[in-house]
Every structure is written in structure tokens, then in C-alpha cells.
Amino acid sequence: MMETTANASDTNYDYSEFNKPCEKHILFEFGALFTAVLNSCIFVAALIGNTLVLWIVAKYENLSSITNIFIVNLSITDLVFSSVLPFWAAYHWFGWIYGEPLCKVMSAIFSVGFYSGIISLTSMTIYRYVVVVHPHSALRTRKPWKGVVVCLIIWLTSLLMAIPAVIFSEVHPDNDGFLKCDYADATWEVFSTYQQNLLFLISFAIITFCYVCILRTLLPSRPQRNQKTVKLILTIVVVFFLSWAPYNILMFLKSIDHLQTDCKISGHLDYAMYICEKVAFSHCCLNPVLYALVGIKFRRHLKQMFYRPCIFKEQSSNMRVNSQDNLHHEDFSLY
Template sequence: MAARTDFYNDLEDYPNSTFLYDEDYNDEVCDTTSVVEFASVVTPAFFSMVITLSLAGNILVLVILAKYENLKSLTNIFILNLAISDLVFTFGLPFWASYHIWGWTFGWILCKTVNFVFYTGFYSSILFLTVMTFHRYLAVVYPLSDHGSQRGCYGVTVSLVIWMVSFGVAVPALIFSSVQNHVHDKGYRLYCEYNDLNWRNVSSYQQMVFFLGAFMVMGFCYIMILKTVFRSRSHMRTRTVKLIFSIVAVFFLGWAPYNVVILLMLLTKNNTCDSNKILDYGLSVCRLIAFSHCCLNPVFYAFVGTKFRKHLQSILQKCFHRRSTMEAQQNRPAIIPSMGSMY
């Protein structure tokens, strides 16, 4: 089995990544410096963009829901919680961006807290998206049935259950995460990682189970929705089909490659150096794509949701109108009492 550098092992071993290589390394056998440099430059830059877009987009969604929409609506309750999930997930990204550059510099309390919050946002986001899909399926395929799902208390109860499940599956990250001191040829660095290899592997398999389960549920629901929509003569058919295809495609294309790479790293025991490098590059790139999901939902609302677009335009118009009014007042010439003719 080809060895890898200690430094890269430590750098890559952080939440949602997997490391199953032996700890007896020889830097002369397999030099992964290029992979380290790639991750340390691209990851912080990309995460900075994702953080900015996610904060702006999801906070805007919360503002629009609070200002213009009925929060007793089931759909709005789920959208509200999905936006909160994305913000919770985003909370961990600045720490991981810094982690790729300087190692872990925030202490053991934040190590456990950030890991726990990060995984909570990860799982709750997937669960809310899946539940929203299931209720859309019920509304379209069985429109006349009373599922009790339109009551606000039902939405609050389901949301609380999802958050409790998310907290529960994220607890191992809280318990088994710790700050580790790894020594390499250039000194030492501190890293926030799982201190138990078995739990690290369990975490990786758990992610894949959640992904496959969610995708199977979403796939079934949307196939049934498409069948129902195509049988109807609704003039909204084209828009509905586009929305459904976009949601499923982005969900699958974003998370599938990431989970495939993790599975390969879990199952592959005897890699060559070149194979290790390919998997390392693949994990770095696929992680960036997958983690960008937290800033994509507001984009769907803006481009597909007519009401959201109208509310957004209303907010922007008010902001620009207020700004123009303030500028006009500032630029207005002072009125000086006339002392006679201008000529």
C-alpha cells in the first residue's frame, strides 16, 4: 500500500471526510504536496463565496417569510426550517476554511461544538428537503385526501422531530471529536478530528445511508408526481416539471459524487500512490460541490417561485427608493434667504 504524508493525512481528516490509511508513512514514497497546496488554496476561497451567498440568500428568505408570508402554512414552516438548517450548516464553513490554512486554532470546546453544529445542519437539511418532497407528493397525487398536514401545529411537530433526530445522529461528533497534535517533518499542527477510527467510519457510512435513503424517497415521490402532472391538463405543467427536475438533479449531482468518493476510500485498502492522489483530488472537489448546497435553495426560490420573486423585487425597490430619497435630500442645495436680485 502506498504511503502518504502525515501532513496531508491530518489536513484531509476533518468532518465529512474519510481516512483509512495506515499511519506508518514515508514521505519519499508518495509525495502529496500538490494536493495539500490545492486544498489549502481552493477550499478557503470557495467556502468564502459559499458563506457569503448562503448568509445573504437564507437570511433574505427568513426576512421574506416573516414580513410577507403566513408562517402557519405548512410549506412556509418547512422552508423556514430549511433556511435555518442551511444557516446552521454554514456556521461550520468558516472554521473549516481556516482549518485548511492554519490547522485547528480554536480549542477543544469549539472543536466539539463546531462538529456537532455542522453535522446537525447537514442532516437536518437533508431531512427537511425529503419531508417537503413527501408532502408535495401527497398534495399532488392525493389532493382530496385529508392528511392533517395543512395544520400549523402539524408542521411544528414534524419540524421538532426532525431537529431531534438531527441532534441525535450528530451526538457522536460531539462525543468523539477532539483536538489532536500531529508531528511532521516541519513541526506540528493541531487538528480537530474523530479520535476513534471506528466512529469515523460509522460517520461516513451514516452519511451515505442518509443520502441513499433521501434520494430513494425523493426519486419515488417525484416519479409519481410527474406521472400525475402529465395526466393532468394544467397549464402549470411545464413549470412544475422544470422545478421537480431541477431539485432532483441538483440534489443528486451535488451529493452523489461526494458519497461515491467516500465509499471508494472506505472500500479501497491497497491503493497505489497515483490512485491515492486521484481520490484526494476527487474528495476535495466533490466536497466543495456538495457543501455548496446550503446556498442553492434561495436561488431556486428566486428563479422558480413567482411569489418569492415578487417579494424580493418589492424589498429591492423599497431599498433603492429609500437610498435615492436620502441621496436627493443630501444633494439638495441649501436655501439661503434672498438679499435682492440675482443680477
């Protein structure tokens, strides 16, 4: 918490009033309860949704499709990201009780999951853009090993971007003696904020551009048939923006010093940050729905899992025949 300082020339004021830290006990109580409940819900939903996607791919699909490789990679990144949420829930309630080594480990896992998730979404979008808008070029990129290489690059890039979190995260007490696992140096905290802001802006620009081009390609051909596709594409873009934009805007505002020195503004930002942070984190629950479970093939596999397999035996045979006859559409079959 930042302290307010008075101007040295103003000799007629009682500086002790300005040197008092902001009182945020009620805020912290709200944050502890809100974070504990929401983080737990997000963790359970992400665990169920992403595990279900991995199970469907393992049981009914294979990794010969680059789309499936990207979906598996996205599910893994979401599971990695959500795995630290229970620790942060306990942290907001009890303080950091796990020691400094685990503080660095959890900060690294959280950062890697955060960065790899957004980069994975962007990579999937770029691949879909190539498949739909430049189908002839896509034929050269369909080899599964290329998808594996892209995923490895995503993880390597995320690890490099998470290095500051590993090095500079420390356990230290705040003004009330509450143990925090955070950046000890404000400079690196601001650097991390701007790094996340920049990644979001670049990713959103790429995703928007790619889907606009996809829509321009799909709509003139079969407008009636592609109505569901259009709705899903717009939903993906809007959900991505509404999930991450408020969080990134608030992170940027909280990095501005003069806003933190005003206790009233600082309190409002903290309340808003708690809410927007959970909205952003919940995106790891929505990914399985938006990128996998709404697809025709995945819905059929879900029915096979929850109903008698014999009912869908004929459907499964027809689906295999159709997938062979329409191989050039396979990587866009999620729509």
C-alpha cells in the first residue's frame, strides 16, 4: 500500500494525516472471501472441462490433426493455470504460509499458464486463418510434428516471459504484517504489468484480424450454412475481449502511482480488480466450451460417453466416412 506524501512547502498542515496508509481491512475481508469462493469454483470447472476434453481426444480422436494438438495444448495450459488458484485462494485468506521457494514456484506456474494460454489461443486462430483463407498454403502445414513444434515454442516463450516472476517474487510483510508473495521491487511489478498488457493487445489485434478475414471468406460462399459459424466466431472474439480487457485496463491503472496515493480511488480500483481478475481467470473454464465441446464431433463423442455406444455406432461410422471425404475441412471441424 502506497503512502501519501505532503509537499515540503506546505508548513501549515499536519503531515501525520498524510503519512497514514490507506485503511483496507474491509476490502481485504471481501477479497479473501470472494477469492476463496470464486477461485475454488473456477478451479473445479476448469478441471472438469479441460480433463473432459483431454479424455475425449484420447478416447475418440488422435493427434494426427494439428487442431487436436492445439486443443490438447490449450487444455493443458488451462489446467496448469488453474492449478495454482487454490493456493492463491488460501493466500488471500491466511497470507503466504508456504515459504519463499514455493512462492517462486507458484508465481512461475501462474505466469507460464497465463502467457501460454493467451499465446495458444492466438496460435490456434492463426492456424484457422491459414486453413480457411489460404487453404492451399495450409496443405504444407498439416504435418502433426509442425503443431508439436509450435506448442514447444509456445511453452518456451512463456517460460522466458515468466523469468522475472521467478527471480523477483519474494515473501514479505505488508504494513499490517500480512505475508505477501509478490514482487519486492515495484519496477519489476510495473514491467510485468506492461508485458501482460502488450501481450493482450497484440493477441487481440491478431485474433480480430484473423477472424474478420475468416468471416469474409466464409460468408459469400454459403451464408445460410455458415450462420452458426459466424455466431461462434463473434462469440469467441467478444468473450476473449470481455474476459481480458477489463483486467488489463485495471492492471495498467493500478500501476499509475498517483492513483494509488488516493485512498478512495485505490479502494475502488482494488474492488474492481478482484471482480475483473476472476472474470479473466474464468476464461480457462470457457475455453473447453468455445474451442472443443461446441464442435460437431466433440458433441457426438460426448453423447457416446453418456449414452449407450450402440446407439451411435452407425453415426460414428458415417462420421468417419464423412471425415475422409471432407479432409480439407477437418481442421475447421470445431465449427
